[in-house]
Amino acid sequence: MKRWLIENGIFAEPSAERQIFEGWLSVVDGYIAASGEGAAPPEVRDGAEEIVNGKGLLFMPGLINTHGHAAMSLLRGLADDLVLQDWLENHMWPMEAKFTGDDVYWGTSLAAAEMILSGTTTFVDMYDHMDKVAEVAVQAGLRATLTRGVIGLCPPDVQTAKLNDAIQFAKTWQGAADGRIQVMMSPHSPYTCPPDYIERIVAAAHELNLPLHTHMSETAAEVALNVNQYGARPVEHLDKLGLFSRPSLVAHAVHLNDEEIALLAERRVAVSHNPVSNLKLASGVARVPELLRAGVTVSLGTDSAASNNNLDLFEEIRLAALLHKGVSGDPTAVPAGEALRMGTLYGARSIGLGDVTGSLRPGFKADITAVSIDKPHFMPRTDYISHLVYSASGADVAHVWVDGRRIMRDRELLTLDVERIRHEAQRCFERLRG
Ligand SMILES: CSC[C@H]1O[C@@H](n2cnc3c(O)ncnc32)[C@H](O)[C@@H]1O
Numbered sequence: 001m002k003r004w005l006i007e008n009g010i011f012a013e014p015s016a017e018r019q020i021f022e023g024w025l026s027v028v029d030g031y032i033a034a035s036g037e038g039a040a041p042p043e044v045r046d047g048a049e050e051i052v053n054g055k056g057l058l059f060m061p062g063l064i065n066t067h068g069h070a071a072m073s074l075l076r077g078l079a080d081d082l083v084l085q086d087w088l089e090n091h092m093w094p095m096e097a098k099f100t101g102d103d104v105y106w107g108t109s110l111a112a113a114e115m116i117l118s119g120t121t122t123f124v125d126m127y128d129h130m131d132k133v134a135e136v137a138v139q140a141g142l143r144a145t146l147t148r149g150v151i152g153l154c155p156p157d158v159q160t161a162k163l164n165d166a167i168q169f170a171k172t173w174q175g176a177a178d179g180r181i182q183v184m185m186s187p188h189s190p191y192t193c194p195p196d197y198i199e200r201i202v203a204a205a206h207e208l209n210l211p212l213h214t215h216m217s218e219t220a221a222e223v224a225l226n227v228n229q230y231g232a233r234p235v236e237h238l239d240k241l242g243l244f245s246r247p248s249l250v251a252h253a254v255h256l257n258d259e260e261i262a263l264l265a266e267r268r269v270a271v272s273h274n275p276v277s278n279l280k281l282a283s284g285v286a287r288v289p290e291l292l293r294a295g296v297t298v299s300l301g302t303d304s305a306a307s308n309n310n311l312d313l314f315e316e317i318r319l320a321a322l323l324h325k326g327v328s329g330d331p332t333a334v335p336a337g338e339a340l341r342m343g344t345l346y347g348a349r350s351i352g353l354g355d356v357t358g359s360l361r362p363g364f365k366a367d368i369t370a371v372s373i374d375k376p377h378f379m380p381r382t383d384y385i386s387h388l389v390y391s392a393s394g395a396d397v398a399h400v401w402v403d404g405r406r407i408m409r410d411r412e413l414l415t416l417d418v419e420r421i422r423h424e425a426q427r428c429f430e431r432l433r434g
């Protein structure tokens, strides 16, 4: 039984009434065991194998990135300042057609390094060659919810092969690495998957007892196309195809009307809000305050480094708090505490891990991000929730633990060889470009 302790720290618990306390927190076998204000009780201190001095540090739940395509980090900076369809069809998909498992391995490793360095402990990833993504997640020590995204714009035998690949991936990896790896099923979107194909994917999710994840209502053009092709907007269309009969997480959900928001709430569909990607691709601004008011679980995602162009979830938290004030004219539209919950607790809930991670309460996994607060931009000590949301960035993260295991110490990655990853990522990109 491994017991360790953090003492002299400041702790931020986004779910609590009183969100900040100064004191200690103990971990036993990867789970948060207890915490309290002031000095740790002697029996806790005496039983600890390791004591982390938390002076100058703020400990918070590890950040949860609920939508991304990690391997696309290889395409960062390749095609900027374009709208979604042009970016996807003329720039991303031609490059992705050349991706091998090796590219996905090194692209995902690059993303994993960046995510750990900026305080993310759990990530959702939708891509191809998912065995490689899972391998990286296990090696990096991250928690991950992974899904083989399928695009159905291909002959029936290829559709079937892709679906079988997704099923095989799920059977191999669901619950791996002591439960750190979870799996979902993913039609890429309603505009790339014909209705009967979506129904087959939903049926597979029922058989395997898995949640579903998809891109939905990202652009106004997508909604118009859906109405033209199928006579319904994407929410109604996917509802009719049974997608929301499983626990589901939709990415973007930018273009929604009031009825659609009500239906998402009724079906308990979670939304991954990706504000930076939505701004960069000029997709629009999601109706986050309305979604939250309707009771929808809204979490945060970066999308890929090709449409962001980094994986720093602190930026999404800050933007979620700022953007909706700006567009609504209401400074309380997304308050700081709510933005922090979107990056932690609500992220966990949106992938069915609401009792596992996203909180520092006893019984949760010790997925912890330590922010170095001995810096001018964290002074004076007025309100640390405010500082985390409006002032912090990923570069302030000092240490990271997942499942109670430290994976970054003083900004040194303990599970990944960052020099090798940088070199291999450049090599992969040059081959792809060539
Ligand atoms: C089938 S694997 C995932 C697939 O999704 C593509 N993608 C990346 N970002 C977006 C986005 O914002 N909207 C829709 N699709 C996106 C990526 O290029 C992969 O092909």
Ligand SMILES: [Zn+2]
Pocket: 067, 068, 069, 215, 251, 303, 304
């Ligand atoms: Zn995406």
